[in-house]
Amino acid sequence: MPKYTNTLLHLRNQHKIRAVLGDEKLDIIKGSIEVVMNSDKDIEPQQIEGSKYDIIMIDDASGINSMIVFYIVKTDFNIYTLAFKEFI
Numbered sequence: 001m002p003k004y005t006n007t008l009l010h011l012r013n014q015h016k017i018r019a020v021l022g023d024e025k026l027d028i029i030k031g032s033i034e035v036v037m038n039s040d041k042d043i044e045p046q047q048i049e050g051s052k053y054d055i056i057m058i059d060d061a062s063g064i065n066s067m068i069v070f071y072i073v074k075t076d077f078n079i080y081t082l083a084f085k086e087f088i
Contacts, residue, residue, distance in 0.1 A: 007043050008079045009033050011070075017084055029084060032061040032068055043080075045072055055085065 011017075011033060018026045036043065036058045045054035053071040060068050065087040074081035 006078055007037070009037055009043075010079060010081045012073065012081050012083055025087075028060060028062045028064065029068060032058055033082075035059075035061040053083075056080075056082070057088075060087065 011030065014026060014030075017029065043056050043058075045056050047054055051071075053073055055069055055071055057067045057069050060066060067088045069085040069088060070082035071085055072080050073083045
């Protein structure tokens with residue numbers, strides 16, 4: 001699987017995440033995405049057997065959780081639309 005650099009990440013369904021997890025968790029997710037986009041880190045999608053979507057895992061910038069996992073549900077050039085999966 002190739003590495004993606006200079007990638008823009010868009011989190012979809014933020015209103016649903018807010019309704020289920022609250023403002024604090026949504027802010028953690030958005031802040032962590034912003035840290036990754038502002039860094040020079042490569043994003044390495046991983047395939048999950050039996051899933052039609054690749055996933056990415058990023059560090060939780062708040063330090064509360066270890067990682068945040070997202071599905072990549074859409075790709076347009078260097079813009080990746082993400083669906084929140086879980087905190088691990």
